[in-house]
Amino acid sequence: MPSLVMPTPKWSGGPQPPAAVSAVGLRKSYGDKLVLDGIDLRIPAGSVFALLGPNGAGKTTAVKILSTLIAADDGQAEVAGHDIDTSPQAVRAVIGVTGQFSAVDGLITGEENMLLMADLHHLPRGEGRRAAAGLLERFDLTGAAKKPASTYSGGMKRRLDLAMTLVGNPRIIFLDEPTTGLDPRSRHNMWNIIRELVADGVTVFLTTQHLDEADELADRIAVLNNGRIAAEGSADELKRLIPGGHVRLRFSDPAAYRSAAVALGEGTRDDETLSLRIPSDGSQRELRSLLDWLDSTGIEADELTVHTPDLDDVFFALTSSSQPEETAR
Numbered sequence: 001m002p003s004l005v006m007p008t009p010k011w012s013g014g015p016q017p018p019a020a021v022s023a024v025g026l027r028k029s030y031g032d033k034l035v036l037d038g039i040d041l042r043i044p045a046g047s048v049f050a051l052l053g054p055n056g057a058g059k060t061t062a063v064k065i066l067s068t069l070i071a072a073d074d075g076q077a078e079v080a081g082h083d084i085d086t087s088p089q090a091v092r093a094v095i096g097v098t099g100q101f102s103a104v105d106g107l108i109t110g111e112e113n114m115l116l117m118a119d120l121h122h123l124p125r126g127e128g129r130r131a132a133a134g135l136l137e138r139f140d141l142t143g144a145a146k147k148p149a150s151t152y153s154g155g156m157k158r159r160l161d162l163a164m165t166l167v168g169n170p171r172i173i174f175l176d177e178p179t180t181g182l183d184p185r186s187r188h189n190m191w192n193i194i195r196e197l198v199a200d201g202v203t204v205f206l207t208t209q210h211l212d213e214a215d216e217l218a219d220r221i222a223v224l225n226n227g228r229i230a231a232e233g234s235a236d237e238l239k240r241l242i243p244g245g246h247v248r249l250r251f252s253d254p255a256a257y258r259s260a261a262v263a264l265g266e267g268t269r270d271d272e273t274l275s276l277r278i279p280s281d282g283s284q285r286e287l288r289s290l291l292d293w294l295d296s297t298g299i300e301a302d303e304l305t306v307h308t309p310d311l312d313d314v315f316f317a318l319t320s321s322s323q324p325e326e327t328a329r
């Protein structure tokens, strides 16, 4: 669906913020199955980027490449200014990765897991203990610190996993489906934790199948489909890409409602609620012309609301043509 691809907007406020992650033409196949077919990314430092895609779209593959766990077949990428091919160690030193390949060892306690991470980062013993205690406290795990991690709930394990990642004080964090399988309360806890990280200046690269999650957290969202980025933009920009948006005018005076309905011609009437639904992309230009028209005809609505399609609509519109699990190329 090439017509739906949105160019990344030009930065007009002086020098561009530095990119935490940038990639050009990333490609990856497994055997004859093409998983990533030329991915370009630019994620400004300090922002949250969400990579959305259906099952098997290649989200985890992208994270693995950018975090240097596997190599791309083609293309280039830099993370915090370090080339992933030529300086993988420098990349690993500045990133944290959590998600489907969790580092939590269930046989040892939460605290022991944390201390192990501190050792891996060569923190002196005292400093390691302090960092571990601080992070366990911050992630509400102090009470469970002496229990084996295998006894933790899904939400606690995710929090421990993220706490372990933070021992190294990474400036860029890859979160691969951070809330999959969590109950609503744990999801909201995780969202708050992610927001706190961003407030501290951390860049977050998130993969998710939850559209509300991308909507809540991400500054920019890219939809991955058939190995390519089908669309990229803020949640609002993406919602404007597909039809379904409308403006609703509600009246309390039946006479005003009727004359508006007649004058307007197009649109859907709801005689019960005295409201008119007018197709619109919700853009400033369309709203202005609607308001100008209302003014010129002397019609006064009691309420005007703009409805944009939600991310679900966008996601299904962009990915409905694909069956990535079955598509072998």
Ligand SMILES: Nc1ncnc2c1ncn2[C@@H]1O[C@H](COP(=O)(O)OP(=O)(O)OP(=O)(O)O)[C@@H](O)[C@H]1O
Binding pocket: 030, 035, 053, 054, 055, 056, 057, 058, 059, 060, 061, 062, 209, 324, 325
């Ligand atoms: N090591 C591998 N060998 C062969 N095929 C693989 C390998 N890893 C992943 N794949 C295939 O590549 C495709 C993309 O997988 P990937 O895990 O990146 O998708 P995803 O978007 O993260 O999906 P999910 O949301 O289900 O985790 C899938 O079809 C998967 O089966």
